[in-house]
Amino acid sequence: MISVNIDKRSLLKELEAYSSSDMYPFHMPGHKRNKEFLPHELPYDIDITEIYGFDNLHDPHGILKRSQEKARRLFGSQYSYMLVNGTTCGILSAVSAAVSYGSEIIIAANCHKSVFNACEINDLDIHFIYPKQDAHSGICMDIKPESVAEALRQYPDSKAVVITSPTYEGVISDIRAIADIVHSCGIPLITDNAHGAHQRFCSVSSEGEPIEGGSDIVVSSLHKTLPSLTQTAVANLQGDFIDHRVFEHYLSVFQTSSPSYALMSSMDICFDFLSDSKAAFGRYCERLGRFGEKMKNLRHLRVLCHGNDSIERHGFYAFDKGKIVIAASHTNISGVRLMEILREEYHIELEMSYPSYAVAMTSVCDSDEGFDRLAAALLDIDKLIEYSDVPDMVIGIPQPRKADGNTPEDMICNGYIYAYPPGVPIVTPGDIIDRETKKYIERLEKAGVTVIRS
Secondary structure, rough: OOOOOOOOOOOHHHHHHHHOOOHHHOEOOOOOOOOOOOOOOOOOOOOOOOOOOOOOOOOOOOOOHHHHHHHHHOOOOEEEEEEEEEEEEHHHHHHHHHOOOEEEEEEEEOOOOOHHHHHOOOOOOOEOOOOHHHOOOOOOOOOHHHHHHHHHHHOOOOOEEEEEEEOOOOOOHHHHHHHHHHHHOOOOOOEOOOOOOOOOHHOOOOOOOOHHHHEEEEEEEEHHHHOOOOEEEEEOOOOOOOOOHHHHHHHHHHHOOOOOOHHHHHHHHHHHHHOOOOOOHHHHHHHHHHHHHHHOOOOEEEEEOOOOOOOHHOOOOOOOOEEEEEEEOOEEEOOOHHHHHHHHHOOOOOOOOOOOEEEEOOOOOOOOOHHHHHHHHHHHHHHHHHEEHHHHHOOOOOOOOOOOOOOHHHHHHOOOOEEEEEEEEEOOOOEEEHHHHHHHHHHHHHHOOOOOEE
């Protein structure tokens, strides 16, 4: 037997220490380290390559084809594809399959960086739809069907439309209305559904589910909200606008030729779970309901669409209640500070924070104990903070402008600048970095938000 001396500060040891601590994970991945949903200790003993009897993901005829058939039936699509390079490889493949090189495309400005990368790779001329900003929390609202219709009127040569639903913060768009408008122009709708793989199975999140709504390509991260390992996702295709063989070709370009069988096995287990998940999702919805009732006692903090808050107050088409967005916009602490307090004093790790809010990511794998801890912590913190009507806590998102021949070179962005999470670009190559944009970035960094320049 070979003995390996592992450094006490190694990644493995740090992961083991975190796993054995009492820190509760209100963040991705969706399995929440809950071994009730992970019946096997992964991965060394099942880490293989494409040997006899175990099929080939890029030309499946056996066991992997059966797994993808499970997914197709569960999600109700014509074609389903297992992804081991995350939603990113699905987005790259979707855009490449839908739009010819050098063409025009319409995308929501709050799309993930992977959509922008796909446009860059294909040298696409991008036309943006800018979602409005919610005045109460600072998050982006849903993409309105009339905004899509207007963009298509302005840019009739566009070959596809890309939107994100739900957003990172849980805002859902009216996919059916948008798909009808897009299809009337003879082009496909691509939906980045990275945060909505659970929608079809969860009653409090199912409104606006994109496959039922008619989206042509839907790419969903299994690992974000379901019991599957990080980096796993699924792409679902339907309709006549996308040739599935072209999509498969681009998957072979953007997805590894050596897919992890450990990752694929976790997807297969996830599909089996989903086939008999009604009771588990019922309990999850009950937990969310009880949590919402407790949030009615908040005085200063506000949890979007829970407790005394409502969808109507914000004007969203729909909202995924599995996203716990804690607004601190009218308190004397920021969302970043709230996340720090929860980590340091209550041993609860959230998903992300922004100046005016913080996000707890929940899933069907969360426990009663986890929800109780979060509710108790928020009620406790709420008693200690004060009301503060600080209008600049909700930072206005600048609308970028493209440089022209008169723009000074030192004001032109030559890369991407974005806060991570969620990975939505603030400015992209060729945008003007004006005073408003600089001020926005400075305020994010001053509040403690990580801003990445690439």
